[in-house]
Amino acid sequence: MEFKKIVELIRKNKFVEAKHLLQNENPADIAQLLEELDSETMLIAFRILSKDLAAEVFSYMNKEDIHYIIEAINDDELRIIMDRIFLDDTIDILEELPSNVVSRVLKNTKEGKRKQINSFLNYPENSAGSIMTIEYMSLKKKMTVEEAISHIKKNGIDKETIDTCYIIDKDRKLQGVLSIRQLILNDDYTQIEDIMKSNVIYCNTLEDQEDVADKFKKYDFTAMPVVDNEKRLVGIITIDDIVDIIEQENTEDIQKMAAMEPSEEEYLETGVFKLAKNRIIWLLILMISATFTGAIIQKYDDVLQSVVILAAFIPMLMDTGGNAGSQSSTLIIRGLALGQIEMGDVLKVIWKEIRVSLIVGVILSIVNFFRIYYLQKVGLAISATVSITLFFTIVIAKVVGCVLPIVAKKLKLDPAIMASPLITTIVDALSLIIYFGVATLLLGI
Amino acid sequence: MEFKKIVELIRKNKFVEAKHLLQNENPADIAQLLEELDSETMLIAFRILSKDLAAEVFSYMNKEDIHYIIEAINDDELRIIMDRIFLDDTIDILEELPSNVVSRVLKNTKEGKRKQINSFLNYPENSAGSIMTIEYMSLKKKMTVEEAISHIKKNGIDKETIDTCYIIDKDRKLQGVLSIRQLILNDDYTQIEDIMKSNVIYCNTLEDQEDVADKFKKYDFTAMPVVDNEKRLVGIITIDDIVDIIEQENTEDIQKMAAMEPSEEEYLETGVFKLAKNRIIWLLILMISATFTGAIIQKYDDVLQSVVILAAFIPMLMDTGGNAGSQSSTLIIRGLALGQIEMGDVLKVIWKEIRVSLIVGVILSIVNFFRIYYLQKVGLAISATVSITLFFTIVIAKVVGCVLPIVAKKLKLDPAIMASPLITTIVDALSLIIYFGVATLLLGI
Numbered sequence: 049m050e051f052k053k054i055v056e057l058i059r060k061n062k063f064v065e066a067k068h069l070l071q072n073e074n075p076a077d078i079a080q081l082l083e084e085l086d087s088e089t090m091l092i093a094f095r096i097l098s099k100d101l102a103a104e105v106f107s108y109m110n111k112e113d114i115h116y117i118i119e120a121i122n123d124d125e126l127r128i129i130m131d132r133i134f135l136d137d138t139i140d141i142l143e144e145l146p147s148n149v150v151s152r153v154l155k156n157t158k159e160g161k162r163k164q165i166n167s168f169l170n171y172p173e174n175s176a177g178s179i180m181t182i183e184y185m186s187l188k189k190k191m192t193v194e195e196a197i198s199h200i201k202k203n204g205i206d207k208e209t210i211d212t213c214y215i216i217d218k219d220r221k222l223q224g225v226l227s228i229r230q231l232i233l234n235d236d237y238t239q240i241e242d243i244m245k246s247n248v249i250y251c252n253t254l255e256d257q258e259d260v261a262d263k264f265k266k267y268d269f270t271a272m273p274v275v276d277n278e279k280r281l282v283g284i285i286t287i288d289d290i291v292d293i294i295e296q297e298n299t300e301d302i303q304k305m306a307a308m309e310p311s312e313e314e315y316l317e318t319g320v321f322k323l324a325k326n327r328i329i330w331l332l333i334l335m336i337s338a339t340f341t342g343a344i345i346q347k348y349d350d351v352l353q354s355v356v357i358l359a360a361f362i363p364m365l366m367d368t369g370g371n372a373g374s375q376s377s378t379l380i381i382r383g384l385a386l387g388q389i390e391m392g393d394v395l396k397v398i399w400k401e402i403r404v405s406l407i408v409g410v411i412l413s414i415v416n417f418f419r420i421y422y423l424q425k426v427g428l429a430i431s432a433t434v435s436i437t438l439f440f441t442i443v444i445a446k447v448v449g450c451v452l453p454i455v456a457k458k459l460k461l462d463p464a465i466m467a468s469p470l471i472t473t474i475v476d477a478l479s480l481i482i483y484f485g486v487a488t489l490l491l492g493i
Numbered sequence: 494m495e496f497k498k499i500v501e502l503i504r505k506n507k508f509v510e511a512k513h514l515l516q517n518e519n520p521a522d523i524a525q526l527l528e529e530l531d532s533e534t535m536l537i538a539f540r541i542l543s544k545d546l547a548a549e550v551f552s553y554m555n556k557e558d559i560h561y562i563i564e565a566i567n568d569d570e571l572r573i574i575m576d577r578i579f580l581d582d583t584i585d586i587l588e589e590l591p592s593n594v595v596s597r598v599l600k601n602t603k604e605g606k607r608k609q610i611n612s613f614l615n616y617p618e619n620s621a622g623s624i625m626t627i628e629y630m631s632l633k634k635k636m637t638v639e640e641a642i643s644h645i646k647k648n649g650i651d652k653e654t655i656d657t658c659y660i661i662d663k664d665r666k667l668q669g670v671l672s673i674r675q676l677i678l679n680d681d682y683t684q685i686e687d688i689m690k691s692n693v694i695y696c697n698t699l700e701d702q703e704d705v706a707d708k709f710k711k712y713d714f715t716a717m718p719v720v721d722n723e724k725r726l727v728g729i730i731t732i733d734d735i736v737d738i739i740e741q742e743n744t745e746d747i748q749k750m751a752a753m754e755p756s757e758e759e760y761l762e763t764g765v766f767k768l769a770k771n772r773i774i775w776l777l778i779l780m781i782s783a784t785f786t787g788a789i790i791q792k793y794d795d796v797l798q799s800v801v802i803l804a805a806f807i808p809m810l811m812d813t814g815g816n817a818g819s820q821s822s823t824l825i826i827r828g829l830a831l832g833q834i835e836m837g838d839v840l841k842v843i844w845k846e847i848r849v850s851l852i853v854g855v856i857l858s859i860v861n862f863f864r865i866y867y868l869q870k871v872g873l874a875i876s877a878t879v880s881i882t883l884f885f886t887i888v889i890a891k892v893v894g895c896v897l898p899i900v901a902k903k904l905k906l907d908p909a910i911m912a913s914p915l916i917t918t919i920v921d922a923l924s925l926i927i928y929f930g931v932a933t934l935l936l937g938i
Contacts, residue, residue, distance in 0.1 A: 073692065074712055076711050076712045076713070197677065200677055200678075201678060204674060204677060204678050205678060210673075210674050210677065211656040211673065211674070211715075228655075228673050228674075228677070229649060229654075229655050229656070229673075232642065232646060232655065232673070233645075233646060233649055233650060247517045247518065247519070249519060264736070265736055265737075265740070266521050267519060267521045268521070268733035268736075270656075270715050270732060287715060287732050287736075288713035288715075290736075291710055291713075291732075291735070291736065291739065292710075294736065294739055294740065295710070295739065295743075295831060298740075299827055299831070301747075302746075302747060302823060302827055303824070303827075305823075306816075306819050306820050306823035306824075306913065307816050307819075308820050308823070308824075314828070315824050315825070315827075315828040315833060315834060315842075316828070316833065316834060316838060316841065316842075316845075320845060320848045320849050320852065323849045324852040327817070327820045327849070327853055328852075328853050328856060328857070330816070331813060331816055331817060331820075332856075332857065332860060334812060334813065334816055335809060335812075335857060335860070336864070338808055338809035338812050339809070339864075339869075341808040341809065341812075342805040342806055342808060342809055343805075345804050345805040345807075345808070346802065349801045349802065349804070349805070352797070352801050353798070353801050356794045356797050356801075357791065357794065359790050359794070359797055359804045360787040360790040360791045360794070361787055362804070362808070363783055363786040363787060363790070363807070363811060363921050363925070364780060364783035364784070364786065366808060366811065366812075367779060367780075367783050367786075367811075367914075367917060367918060367921065368776060368779065368780050368783070370815075370914075370917070371751075371752050371775070371779055371914045372772070372776060374751050374752075374913065374914075375751050375752060375753050375772045375776075377751075378747060378748065378750075378751035378753070379748070379751075379753075379768075380760070382744055382747055382748075382760075383759070383761070386740060388759045388760060388761065389760060389761060393761060396761065397760075400761075400765060400768070403765045404765050404768045404769045404772070407765065407766070407769040408773050408776065411773060411777075412773070412776060412777065412780060415777060415780075416780065419781070419784075468751065468819065469812075469815075469816045469819075472812060472815070473812060476808050476812065480808075
């Protein structure tokens with residue numbers, strides 16, 4: 049894209065040429081160009097776009113710039129854009145804007161669309177209803193292929209996708225689904241009824257978006273119909289929104305796994321206080337849980353007092369235990385999230401982790417023993433104490449790490465909270481108990 | 494789906510009825526049903542499917558069952574299935590099978606397709622070439638809409654998608670792209686040339702699949718053309734494969750963040766030794782790095798000896814530091830992966846993390862001070878030492894946590910390795926140095 053050239057042309061007020069160059073570009077690229085301009089130039093560039101293109105570009109822009117543009121343009125301009133933008137994109141935009149801006153947008157939207165927007169804004173957050181669009185193509189089963197195609201020609205222009213068409217009866221009940229491919233590949237006089245697929249896979253308006261995304265992944269769909277409780281077709285969800293949801297759900301899982309409140313906002317756009325708030329709750333919980341670990345050490349302070357070098361290996365034991373445990377919990381959490389591990393696999397998983405932990409534990413303990421006995425010249429009894437503790441710590445860490453996410457799932461909690469931080473805290477305590485236990489035994493304190 | 498009924502019918506040898514019921518189901522559901530059957534019943538159920546459906550179901554099955562079926566069916570059956578299965582699915586299947594099975598499959602594939610399969614298998618792993626399919630719909634720019642539609646009617650049956658068509662010249666060079674929607678919505682006599690989009694966004698056969706996925710996300714595509722170095726169209730990539738790649742890349746990132754070698758294999762399908770191998774390298778590296786932490790404690794063993802209670806707070810300080818640091822690194826790693834944070838944002842990020850860490854640090858230190866001074870009745874000097882160390886540990890952890898992933902990216906390493914485990918090890922050492930430093934100062938040891 050000739051970014052520089054276009055900016056240059058705008059700065060020189062050569063709008064016709066700039067418009068001409070912009071017209072050939074992809075809306076996503078134009079949105080990116082606009083975001084890099086200063087506000088004033090951005091507004092000029094936005095205004096020289098054809099209205100259709102402007103509406104498309106709008107749906108790719110970030111919330112600050114959209115806000116700025118809406119504030120800057122007049123009601124007529126706003127009305128034209130709102131007329132052309134797809135309903136699901138409108139909803140996405142409105143959900144991000146402050147309420148006074150939302151009311152101005154709604155005021156400049158045609159009544160029919162306004163009603164639809166309002167009903168969308170009332171669907172629960174993260175439900176299928178809140179992400180669907182109503183710009184789908186519907187057909188009747190008594191149509192012939194020829195009639196259907198001419199119906200599409202007449203009504204298809206403002207639909208988000210016509211690649212899949214939906215067959216509904218007079219009560220809007222969903223009866224079948226038909227790809228445009230089937231339509232094209234069949235003879236003109238074939239009846240829709242005879243070629244449509246009547247076993248339609250759909251979702252309900254109130255279904256969670258994560259479940260909807262799972263259905264898309266399972267069936268390799270590019271669009272899915274959304275029905276209400278009476279199985280009436282109310283909208284469709286398209287794959288581009290699902291891709292965003294998949295990334296968003298992954299981000300949330302990753303955040304939970306690092307002991308944070310999940311947030312949909314981008315890092316750079318989140319305020320400092322919000323960021324601090326998202327992090328502090330878990331830090332407090334985990335800090336206070338670490339009291340137990342402290343109490344264990346305090347209980348054995350006589351052991352430490354007489355063999356103070358034991359303290360030097362505490363960090364290594366704790367870190368290795370934490371790492372070994374979070375490796376297991378991470379794999380299990382991810383496997384549960386992707387549906388690759390089911391609740392019924394729990395025994396299989398534990399058995400696998402026990403075997404893995406035996407291999408890992410033996411190797412690490414041997415390496416550790418040689419390292420501290422031969423290289424650091426630590427005494428035999430202490431070297432043995434540390435290595436034996438290391439072995440048991442790894443085995444326990446891996447079993448705890450694989451069991452807790454599954455237990456969480458069973459308790460209908462999110463398995464992602466059973467990740468590194470919490471596992472580490474639990475394994476720390478267990479590891480210290482073993483450490484001092486073995487020390488008391490071997491060192492005869 | 495009437496799973497039980499179908500299984501019942503198969504068990505009673507009522508194949509015609511079972512076939513009839515299966516015919517209406519979605520291939521993904523049938524594959525799932527088959528996986529739950531014992532091998533023998535599975536084979537019977539697979540054989541009663543119509544050949545087209547069998548080919549589709551095949552591409553949804555897991556590698557063990559595919560292997561089993563290929564071994565069990567005869568060459569004629571295999572040939573018929575290989576004829577009907579889409580090329581990109583064939584590649585996916587072949588890449589998972591042992592080489593003797595691959596050669597039998599190739600022997601039963603038509604020569605033209607076999608050549609294509611061989612050339613696909615030669616594209617580098619994770620390249621655009623290795624995931625594309627060649628079953629795309631191509632048109633010529635001098636065609637009219639009517640000619641194009643009749644061309645599609647004749648040739649569209651074995652294309653993976655006809656929703657987007659590609660316009661190529663006689664040398665197969667990519668000239669434009671046209672959606673079926675444009676085709677349907679335009680008059681019969683319009684020339685393709687006049688309605689196609691000539692500014693096509695494409696990818697190269699050797700491009701990394703992660704970059705291709707980023708383009709899909711940016712442009713909301715459902716298919717993208719793949720060209721060779723001479724810009725000749727060689728295939729297309731469809732969104733269903735991209736969704737799988739996004740999940741796979743996320744899994745790999747999450748595994749790296751938990752200090753494991755990334756693996757594409759599903760947990761339950763990975764052998765114990767492979768799992769142990771993926772985990773042990775990082776555990777060894779991190780265990781040996783923890784030597785530094787041990788050395789610091791050993792250096793200050795006189796301090797510990799005289800105030801042994803100091804040891805009791807080491808786990809809490811280390812864990813909180815590790816957690817605070819991995820919160821920051823996680824957000825930055827994810828932001829970098831999603832392209833929401835760029836290299837140019839480094840100062841903005843550090844400034845933000847410093848402010849967040851001040852808020853979090855102050856609150857946690859105060860809570861901690863009250864907890865150990867008033868509740869645990871620890872002396873004032875020690876309570877102050879612990880709380881001051883906690884504050885600095887959090888600030889340092891957050892700065893280290895946000896800087897290291899960016900440094901890794903700058904050094905062309907994967908930022909995901911700068912996650913919790915490595916950050917924890919580094920922060921542990923820094924935290925202990927501060928702890929003993931403050932202790933020496935305040936306690937006058």
